[in-house]
Amino acid sequence: MNWTDERVEQLKKLWAEGLSASQIAAQLGGVSRNAVIGKVHRLKLSGRGKTTSSQTRSKKVNTAASSSQRSSSATVGHMSSRVVNRSVGATALQAEYSTDLVPMVTRTVTDVVVPISRKLELVELSERTCKWPVGDPLLPGFNFCGNDVGEGGPYCTYHSRLAYQPASDRRRR
DNA sequence: CCCTGATTCGC
DNA sequence: GCGAATCAGG
Numbered sequence: 344m345n346w347t348d349e350r351v352e353q354l355k356k357l358w359a360e361g362l363s364a365s366q367i368a369a370q371l372g373g374v375s376r377n378a379v380i381g382k383v384h385r386l387k388l389s390g391r392g393k394t395t396s397s398q399t400r401s402k403k404v405n406t407a408a409s410s411s412q413r414s415s416s417a418t419v420g421h422m423s424s425r426v427v428n429r430s431v432g433a434t435a436l437q438a439e440y441s442t443d444l445v446p447m448v449t450r451t452v453t454d455v456v457v458p459i460s461r462k463l464e465l466v467e468l469s470e471r472t473c474k475w476p477v478g479d480p481l482l483p484g485f486n487f488c489g490n491d492v493g494e495g496g497p498y499c500t501y502h503s504r505l506a507y508q509p510a511s512d513r514r515r516r
Numbered sequence: 517c518c519c520t521g522a523t524t525c526g527c
Numbered sequence: 528g529c530g531a532a533t534c535a536g537g
Binding site for chain 1: 517518519520521522523
């Protein structure tokens, strides 16, 4: 892949937004984080104003979202990802996944506090990032939870709980 | 070990 | 100019 004007432009934009080099690389595709960093330096925009300081993500929690904590029929639907959250606060409270995608768990979701997801691109996933799908695979912006996985499973502790709850819960009713 | 950006240097 | 390898650090 070569640095077309468009790609350079997007690089500048994302870098200015405070995304890390690896995240930018993942979004652009076809380049490594090293390539991104190298390009950033050549463009001389290494000094990122004062925006989000990379690691140690912002702890800002979407206040609107944390309003009712439980039930609230979860905020479903794909909230045009992207801008929505760069915040990862492990304590964040909000369910963010498509009901269409996992209809069987929509009932149990009211019992579970789901942390805001990191919304990683497919290529950003590693063995320790939650692979719970977020959004519609057919629509742009589809990504994965990306939170740290629990006991080595494919999902973070929260999504594991969801996954383990069959539609017909065992606690008789 | 995970991740970050910075730097070097052969291509 | 490019980016892998490497370095320094949280």
